[in-house]
Structures are given as structure tokens and as C-alpha cells.
Amino acid sequence: MDILTSQVIIEWFKNLQNKICSALEHLDGLGKFHQDKWTRPEGGGGRTRIIQGEHIEKGGVNFSAVHGDMPEVVAKELGLPANEFLATGVSIVLHPSSPMVPIIHMNVRYFETKHGHWWFGGGIDLTPHIIYEDDTQFFHQGLKDACDTFYDGAYQEYKERADNYFYIPHRSETRGVGGIFFDRINSDIGHDKSQCWKFVQAVGSSFLPLYSEIFNRRYTMPHDANHKQWQLVRRGRYVEFNLVYDKGTKFGLQTNGRIESILMSLPPQVEYHYNYAAQREYEVNTQNLLKKDIDWVNYR
Amino acid sequence: MDILTSQVIIEWFKNLQNKICSALEHLDGLGKFHQDKWTRPEGGGGRTRIIQGEHIEKGGVNFSAVHGDMPEVVAKELGLPANEFLATGVSIVLHPSSPMVPIIHMNVRYFETKHGHWWFGGGIDLTPHIIYEDDTQFFHQGLKDACDTFYDGAYQEYKERADNYFYIPHRSETRGVGGIFFDRINSDIGHDKSQCWKFVQAVGSSFLPLYSEIFNRRYTMPHDANHKQWQLVRRGRYVEFNLVYDKGTKFGLQTNGRIESILMSLPPQVEYHYNYAAQREYEVNTQNLLKKDIDWVNYR
Numbered sequence: 001m002d003i004l005t006s007q008v009i010i011e012w013f014k015n016l017q018n019k020i021c022s023a024l025e026h027l028d029g030l031g032k033f034h035q036d037k038w039t040r041p042e043g044g045g046g047r048t049r050i051i052q053g054e055h056i057e058k059g060g061v062n063f064s065a066v067h068g069d070m071p072e073v074v075a076k077e078l079g080l081p082a083n084e085f086l087a088t089g090v091s092i093v094l095h096p097s098s099p100m101v102p103i104i105h106m107n108v109r110y111f112e113t114k115h116g117h118w119w120f121g122g123g124i125d126l127t128p129h130i131i132y133e134d135d136t137q138f139f140h141q142g143l144k145d146a147c148d149t150f151y152d153g154a155y156q157e158y159k160e161r162a163d164n165y166f167y168i169p170h171r172s173e174t175r176g177v178g179g180i181f182f183d184r185i186n187s188d189i190g191h192d193k194s195q196c197w198k199f200v201q202a203v204g205s206s207f208l209p210l211y212s213e214i215f216n217r218r219y220t221m222p223h224d225a226n227h228k229q230w231q232l233v234r235r236g237r238y239v240e241f242n243l244v245y246d247k248g249t250k251f252g253l254q255t256n257g258r259i260e261s262i263l264m265s266l267p268p269q270v271e272y273h274y275n276y277a278a279q280r281e282y283e284v285n286t287q288n289l290l291k292k293d294i295d296w297v298n299y300r
Numbered sequence: 301m302d303i304l305t306s307q308v309i310i311e312w313f314k315n316l317q318n319k320i321c322s323a324l325e326h327l328d329g330l331g332k333f334h335q336d337k338w339t340r341p342e343g344g345g346g347r348t349r350i351i352q353g354e355h356i357e358k359g360g361v362n363f364s365a366v367h368g369d370m371p372e373v374v375a376k377e378l379g380l381p382a383n384e385f386l387a388t389g390v391s392i393v394l395h396p397s398s399p400m401v402p403i404i405h406m407n408v409r410y411f412e413t414k415h416g417h418w419w420f421g422g423g424i425d426l427t428p429h430i431i432y433e434d435d436t437q438f439f440h441q442g443l444k445d446a447c448d449t450f451y452d453g454a455y456q457e458y459k460e461r462a463d464n465y466f467y468i469p470h471r472s473e474t475r476g477v478g479g480i481f482f483d484r485i486n487s488d489i490g491h492d493k494s495q496c497w498k499f500v501q502a503v504g505s506s507f508l509p510l511y512s513e514i515f516n517r518r519y520t521m522p523h524d525a526n527h528k529q530w531q532l533v534r535r536g537r538y539v540e541f542n543l544v545y546d547k548g549t550k551f552g553l554q555t556n557g558r559i560e561s562i563l564m565s566l567p568p569q570v571e572y573h574y575n576y577a578a579q580r581e582y583e584v585n586t587q588n589l590l591k592k593d594i595d596w597v598n599y600r
Contacts, residue, residue, distance in 0.1 A: 036575070050574045050575075052574075058572075058574065060574070169553075170553045170556075170559050171559070232569075236566070239539060239543070239570075239572075240543060240563075243539070243540060243543035243544050244543050244544075244550075244553065250544075253469075253470045253544065256470075259470050259471070260574060260575045263540075263572065264574050266536070266572035267572060268571060268572060268573070269532075269569070269570070269571050269572075270539075270569070270570045270571075270572070271568060271569050271570075272358075272539075272563065272566035272567060272568060272569075272570070273568070274350045274352075274358070274360070274560060274564050275336070275350075275560045
């Protein structure tokens with residue numbers, strides 16, 4: 001019988017970071033990841049890896065495993081008594097150079113306390129500057145396949161959570177075309193630890209095949225200055241979401257996390273125009289698809 | 301005897317907006333303000349004016365006067381019973397093209413309720429991309445002169461509030477070189493309404509002479525691609541402050557304010573670099589001066 005220790009999970013996450021970084025360097029062709037190892041005074045640390053490449057203009061693939069006494073603000077947020085904890089995970093944001101290639105975000109994480117609480121969380125979501133329906137359908141189908149290994153209805157549930165989470169109320173639009181988002185999955189939902197872990201591994205493992213395929217479909221597509229400007233405007237919305245609403249970002253800033261690792265998610269270059277209105281067909285089409293509750297798997 | 305009605309205040313604010321817009325068009329030389337008039341379904345409205353000029357890359361000079369039933373979230377925030385209210389003011393943010401010219405922000409505002417509560421608020425603060433000590437001293441001396449017409453110690457008090465308010469905790473740095481910031485000034489602090497109003501007028505009237513002087517000192521200074529990049533990085537910090545901490549921005553987003561008028565404060569172009577470290581002398585010097593509690597009036 002396998003024993004799933006936190007050490008096994010940590011090693012798998014480290015290995016996932018390694019595999020993804022190698023594959024992304026290959027995809028980019030020129031760029032290499034730069035690693036910053038950091039330690040947390042209270043316990044643990046991480047490996048922040050940043051690429052500034054040819055096709056990936058700015059990307060971060062971060063691993064961390066932090067432990068120690070739980071800060072009170074964390075205990076309060078989680079609704080747990082203060083306690084020793086371990087939190088580990090892999091977190092990715094890629095900003096491609098080409099406006100035709102989407103921004104992607106992925107996160108898989110594990111949390112446990114000394115008192116025996118544990119759960120997994122994570123998700124993947126896609127933020128195209130210009131939405132291609134077939135890419136989006138392909139992306140969602142891939143996520144559904146990963147979810148279907150877990151339980152019936154998991155995709156629908158986690159897809160709805162992503163729609164609700166990656167939403168910018170003041171713009172009345174979603175950040176992108178969504179994906180899946182889940183948190184605190186553990187035996188309370190009727191699946192044992194090894195089943196939850198298999199699902200999280202399936203999600204982590206789905207990142208490369210899904211993003212590589214979409215990247216390869218789009219990165220050589222020609223584009224002009226208008227596409228580029230639209231990309232910079234869309235990136236502005238990404239910043240608005242991350243700084244105003246994203247819980248992970250807020251939490252990191254409040255708990256004195258490593259700022260540069262948290263804010264690596266911000267795009268390399270951004271523009272903010274006053275009252276920018278979608279005009280070109282691809283702009284209007286994209287704007288119209290930035291909505292919750294689109295059934296992408298069965299689209300058309 | 302003068303009777304200070306809200307109509308008098310509103311007219312003075314409108315006129316201030318007009319004067320400032322004319323003078324800024326003159327300063328810019330080429331750019332003209334574009335006006336969007338808007339109305340608020342629940343009562344009142346505003347005139348948002350935006351310039352995208354030669355030397356002012358993106359600037360907003362907004363007037364608004366809104367009234368009606370107080371939204372519950374506002375009543376709660378203000379610690380008042382829900383009530384009819386009037387809020388009016390002028391709000392300015394200018395992002396100059398040249399990295400040698402500072403960003404400036406000014407706001408003067410008046411608030412009253414039907415039940416007889418009233419107060420003024422506002423402030424001016426300067427965010428140089430590159431700090432020039434003599435400009436900063438000149439700027440703070442001008443603000444002290446405006447405060448000295450009100451009461452002894454007003455400058456010190458409002459300067460400290462600006463230091464504390466325009467602060468980015470996660471960067472351990474101030475947004476810029478501060479200025480003055482005041483809120484809810486009314487007869488509770490021992491000055492009658494006409495004295496408070498004279499002070500607010502002095503602050504509003506100080507904007508043009510102070511900014512014009514600094515603008516004229518700097519806008520013809522030569523600069524290179526490094527200065528420009530540093531400007532784009534500093535602008536990124538401006539976005540971080542406005543989206544993560546600025547109460548006016550948060551409040552506007554929560555209360556369904558006119559988004560484009562609120563977010564006109566965001567810079568036209570921004571860069572986010574991973575782990576950008578100040579290196580050049582002007583960068584290091586600027587970084588070292590982004591601190592609270594510098595006695596700028598008596599500097600050197």
C-alpha cells in the first residue's frame with residue numbers, strides 16, 4: 001500500500017515544475033528560466049523561476065513549500081485554530097509575446113496542519129487576448145477529461161467556480177474564458193486522499209499538452225499594431241483583476257509573502273486607455289464572449 | 301453676510317475645473333481636453349475631461365456633483381444613518397510624457413447630508429519618476445503656504461496624513477514625495493464653514509502655480525531610453541497603489557461609480573519587470589527618498 005506523505009507531494013510538485021520549465025524552454029526556443037531560490041525566515045521557501053523569452057515575453061513557474069506556525073491572519077481566514085502548517089504548490093502565469101496566443105494561469109496546491117486537517121486546491125484558466133472558439137472548446141474538453149477521472153459532475157462544478165472567481169465586477173466581464181477552480185477538496189467530499197491527489201496530479205499534468213497545443217496553433221499567426229494594442233489593453237484588465245480581486249495576491253500581500261514571486265503574474269507591458277471601446281471584429285467578438293456560463297465543451 | 305450654499309461651492313468647483321483645463325491646454329501646447337458629460341441615474345452627474353496631449357500623455361480633470369439617497373454601503377463607511385446626501389468635487393491626475401516631469405494628483409471635495417452633516421476633504425500629492433529635491437521643497441513650501449492660511453500646524457498634520465496615506469506597504473515605500481491630505485474637516489475642529497472653505501479654495505488654487513512651475517523646470521530636459529524605462533516601472537507602482545490601496549478607487553468600484561472616470565488615474569503605458577532593482581544614480585537616489593517623514597520644507 002502506498003503511503004501518501006507530504007514529502008511525496010512536495011517531490012511531485014518539484015518534478016512538475018522541472019518538467020514544465022524544460023518543456024516551456026523548448027516551446028520558446030530561445031528563452032531560459034532564471035531561478036531565484038528563497039527561504040522564509042519562519043520556515044520553508046521556494047524556487048521562483050522566470051523566463052523572458054522570444055515567444056513567452058514574461059512567464060513565471062513557481063514552486064514553494066512553506067511551513068511553521070500559522071500566522072493568525074491565516075488561521076482566521078481558514079477558520080482553523082492557530083497550529084503548525086505546511087503549504088506547498090506550483091503556480092504558473094505565462095504572458096506570451098504574440099497577441100494571438102493566450103495568457104495562461106495554473107495552480108496546484110496542498111495544505112495540511114499538525115492537527116490533521118488537509119486539503120488540495122488549484123485550477124487552470126485561460127485568458128486569450130483574442131478568443132478562438134475552437135481553442136477554447138479544446139481547452140475545456142481537456143479540463144473535463146481531467147475532472148472526469150475524479151467524479152461525475154466535477155467539471156461542471158469546478159468550471160462554474162472558475163466562472164465566478166475569474167470575474168471583474170466593475171467591468172461586468174470575465175477575465176478570460178475560464179477553466180476550472182477548486183479549493184479545499186478532501187475526504188469531506190467523499191473521496192479519499194489518494195483519489196484527491198490523483199485528480200490534482202491529472203490537473204497538473206494537463207497543463208503542458210493543453211497549452212502546447214494552443215501555443216503551437218497560434219504563435220506563428222501574423223498580427224499587426226492593432227492586435228498588439230488590443231493585447232496591451234486586455235493585459236490591463238488582467239492587472240485589474242489580479243490587484244483588485246485575486247485572493248491569492250491579496251493574501252500574499254497581507255501576509256508579507258515574497259512580493260516579486262507574487263507579482264510575477266503582472267504582464268510585462270500594459271496600456272490603459274480612457275474609455276477604450278472594442279471596435280474591430282475580433283475585439284467585439286472577444287468582448288462578447290467574456291461571459292459566465294458558456295457551455296464551451298458543447299459549443300456549436 | 302455671505303451665505304455659503306452648496307450651489308456656491310459647486311459653481312466654484314466647476315470654475316476651478318474650467319481654469320485648470322484651460323491652463324493645462326496652454327501648458328501642453330497641442331492637446332485639447334475631451335469632455336464626457338455623464339448623469340447618475342440616482343441623481344446628479346459630472347463632467348469627465350481627458351487630455352492626451354504632447355507633454356501630458358494622459359490626464360484627467362474631473363468635476364462631479366452627485367446627490368440622492370445614500371447607498372447603505374456609503375452610510376456604513378461614513379458611520380452615518382442613511383440619509384439624502386450631496387457630494388461634489390474636482391479630481392485630477394496627470395501623467396506627463398517626460399520621465400523628468402512628475403505625476404500629480406489633486407482632489408478637493410465637499411459632502412453634506414440633509415440632516416445637517418457637512419465636511420470638506422482633499423489633498424495634493426506629487427509622484428516624481430525621478431525626485432528633484434529642489435522641486436520637492438518648492439512643492440511642499442507652496443502647500444505649507446496654503447495650509448498656513450488655515451491654522452498653525454495644519455501643514456504638519458496634513459503632510460503626515462499624506463505620508464501615511466500614499467504608502468505602499470508591500471513595497472515599503474511611499475507612492476511619491478507626498479503632499480497634503482485631509483478629510484472630514486468641519487466645525488468640529490474649531491473652524492467655521494467659511495474658514496474651512498477658504499482653506500479648500502486655497503488648496504484648489506495652489507495646484508496651477510505649483511505644477512506649472514515644476515512642469516516648466518523639467519519638460520525640456522533631455523532624457524534617454526533608461527529614464528523612460530524607469531518611468532514605466534514607477535508608473536507600475538502607481539497602479540499598484542491605486543488598485544490595491546486607494547480608498548477612493550475602491551469605494552468607486554464598490555459603489556458602481558463611473559468606471560472610466562475612476563480609472564482615468566491609471567497611466568497610459570506601464571511595465572512590470574520581475575525583481576527590478578534601482579541601479580543608476582537617479583534611480584537609487586529616488587528610491588532612497590521614497591520614505592515617510594522627510595521634512596521637505598526645511599530640506600538642506
